[in-house]
Structures are given as C-alpha cells and as structure tokens.
Amino acid sequence: YQNTLIGKKQLRQLLAWSFTNYDSMQACALADELKYLGFRYASQAGISISIEDLRVPFVKSLMLEKANQEILNSEKIYLKGKITEVERFQKIVDTWSLTS
Structure with a gap:
C-alpha cells in the first residue's frame, strides 16, 4: 500500500519491482489497474465556481x-x-x- 504521489520515475520503479517480485500475470494486472486509475482520474474535471461567476x-x-x-x-x-x-x-x- 502506497499513499503518496507517484511520478514517472517512481511508477517505472514500481512496475519494475512488481515484475521482479511477482509473476508476469500479476505484474501485468497491476500495470493495467494503474493505467485504468490514471485514465479515470486524468479525465475528471476539476471545477470550481464562486458566487461571482453566477452574477448576471x-x-x-x-x-x-x-x-x-x-x-x-x-x-x-x-x-x-x-x-x-x-x-x-x-x-x-x-x-x-x-x-x-
């Protein structure tokens, strides 16, 4: 379990570690899940509005x-x-x- 921001370098290290320590099926499953999470959160919009935005x-x-x-x-x-x-x-x- 990791509750930290993972950059490109850390992601590469995590995937290399998973391929080293687990079989390829489990490592591929992790890679697919990380890809899914990345697309899911990258496609969510960060929207904020204030009362000033609503004034006519x-x-x-x-x-x-x-x-x-x-x-x-x-x-x-x-x-x-x-x-x-x-x-x-x-x-x-x-x-x-x-x-x-």
Whole structure:
C-alpha cells in the first residue's frame, strides 16, 4: 500500500519491482489497474465556481433585447425576399455568436 504521489520515475520503479517480485500475470494486472486509475482520474474535471461567476451582468437584458431586434430585422428582410433562408440563418447564428 502506497499513499503518496507517484511520478514517472517512481511508477517505472514500481512496475519494475512488481515484475521482479511477482509473476508476469500479476505484474501485468497491476500495470493495467494503474493505467485504468490514471485514465479515470486524468479525465475528471476539476471545477470550481464562486458566487461571482453566477452574477448576471446588468447589461444582459439590453444585449438580449438588441439581439432579438436584430433577429426580427433579419426575419423581416427575409420575408421581403431580400435575403435567402441560408443568409437569414447565418445572420441569426452571427447575432447570437456576437451576443454571447
């Protein structure tokens, strides 16, 4: 049992020790388990948030109002036949991309 941080060098020594002191099946099982643990913990995200991250900026409502107005304008232009459906869709995507 080891409850310490194991670096690359220590991991290499641990695996060499296991192959020396145990048969290859047990040493391979240890290597597989260490690999599994490494992938498991390497893929977990370390997420932290604070109350400041949750505050809504006071300009958000203004930004959303402006974006909705731009989308309505794009819709009007589309209905008049001045732009294609693809152009209308692209304007909507661009508007929301700039807003966020």
